[in-house]
Amino acid sequence: MDTQAPHIRPYTGVIARLKSAGLRPTRQRIALAKLLFEGENRHVTAEDLHVEARTAGVSVSLATIYNSLHQFTEAGLMREVVVEAGRSYFDTNTGDHHHFFHEDSGALEDIPSDRINVSELPEAPDGKKVQRVDVIVRIAGAE
Amino acid sequence: MDTQAPHIRPYTGVIARLKSAGLRPTRQRIALAKLLFEGENRHVTAEDLHVEARTAGVSVSLATIYNSLHQFTEAGLMREVVVEAGRSYFDTNTGDHHHFFHEDSGALEDIPSDRINVSELPEAPDGKKVQRVDVIVRIAGAE
DNA sequence: TTTCTTTTCTGGAATAATTCTAAACTATTG
DNA sequence: CAATAGTTTAGAATTATTCCAGAAAAGAAA
Numbered sequence: 586m587d588t589q590a591p592h593i594r595p596y597t598g599v600i601a602r603l604k605s606a607g608l609r610p611t612r613q614r615i616a617l618a619k620l621l622f623e624g625e626n627r628h629v630t631a632e633d634l635h636v637e638a639r640t641a642g643v644s645v646s647l648a649t650i651y652n653s654l655h656q657f658t659e660a661g662l663m664r665e666v667v668v669e670a671g672r673s674y675f676d677t678n679t680g681d682h683h684h685f686f687h688e689d690s691g692a693l694e695d696i697p698s699d700r701i702n703v704s705e706l707p708e709a710p711d712g713k714k715v716q717r718v719d720v721i722v723r724i725a726g727a728e
Numbered sequence: 729m730d731t732q733a734p735h736i737r738p739y740t741g742v743i744a745r746l747k748s749a750g751l752r753p754t755r756q757r758i759a760l761a762k763l764l765f766e767g768e769n770r771h772v773t774a775e776d777l778h779v780e781a782r783t784a785g786v787s788v789s790l791a792t793i794y795n796s797l798h799q800f801t802e803a804g805l806m807r808e809v810v811v812e813a814g815r816s817y818f819d820t821n822t823g824d825h826h827h828f829f830h831e832d833s834g835a836l837e838d839i840p841s842d843r844i845n846v847s848e849l850p851e852a853p854d855g856k857k858v859q860r861v862d863v864i865v866r867i868a869g870a871e
Numbered sequence: 872t873t874t875c876t877t878t879t880c881t882g883g884a885a886t887a888a889t890t891c892t893a894a895a896c897t898a899t900t901g
Numbered sequence: 902c903a904a905t906a907g908t909t910t911a912g913a914a915t916t917a918t919t920c921c922a923g924a925a926a927a928g929a930a931a
Contacts, residue, residue, distance in 0.1 A: 773888095
């Protein structure tokens with residue numbers, strides 16, 4: 586008989602995801618991936634995620650948070666959105682979309698790509714390739 | 729006769745500009761404004777401008793560079809463009825336009841507003857007002 | 872398993888960009 | 902000119918992030 590409390594393989598999805606991204610499914614990467622990818626899309630800062638992990642009882646250093654966020658980003662599991670000098674969000678939504686940035690609260694909100702239209706983009710100069718087009722709509726003012 | 733070398737009132741334009749922005753035309757603000765606003769539009773970082781000022785023989789502290797750039801920005805003489813975490817440009821072009829960001833070199837290049845089209849912008853939520861729409865086209869790759 | 876190899880994690884130091892601070896200085900007003 | 906209100910400054914402080922070298926853990930081999 587099992588001496589462990591029974592549970593329904595709670596890590597499988599996340600482990601598979603890490604593996605197919607070429608990342609070893611370590612304890613801390615699994616924990617972070619669970620926080621990030623199970624549930625709704627999210628916008629987090631490194632510090633946010635650090636606090637959240639510790640609150641959830643997961644012991645992870647801040648350096649590892651940064652490492653993981655960058656690795657996830659390089660692997661295409663997330664993307665980085667820079668809104669202000671010294672404030673960088675990591676977004677679990679990697680699909681085609683843009684953002685509202687609430688200047689008052691500092692919050693980021695998705696704009697689905699079908700609710701905005703960017704067209705007539707000029708050619709990238711010098712034969713370079715367009716990596717990405719970021720549209721940030723900065724909003725503020727009366728509630 | 730004038731004991732000074734003759735010159736064609738080189739500060740008038742800049743002084744007027746500062747005054748109408750509600751900023752005292754101090755020695756350092758005048759010098760920085762001359763570097764920034766006389767000639768072509770420019771994209772500078774605080775550090776860039778600091779080096780440039782010192783090279784031009786103007787003694788200005790870095791704190792004053794930051795103060796001035798922010799004051800100029802608040803006064804609507806410049807605008808700030810954040811491209812990467814920890815890399816913020818100040819742009820003397822306050823007109824309606826967007827940017828290419830060269831990921832390889834870190835350089836910023838203007839995209840005139842008539843060469844790009846952003847439409848069907850959604851309403852700002854909660855009755856907030858749109859302050860600005862920034863489009864950054866990130867480019868990289870083979871020359 | 873046990874061992875070996877390689878990758879990852881960690882705390883703390885290091886760096887970089889920016890802001891703060893309190894004293895010294897300067898432009899404007901009277 | 903003197904008063905005062907705004908500005909500048911050097912350096913300390915802060916914040917975000919990266920670097921580092923040793924400890925720990927994962928995967929492969931035996």
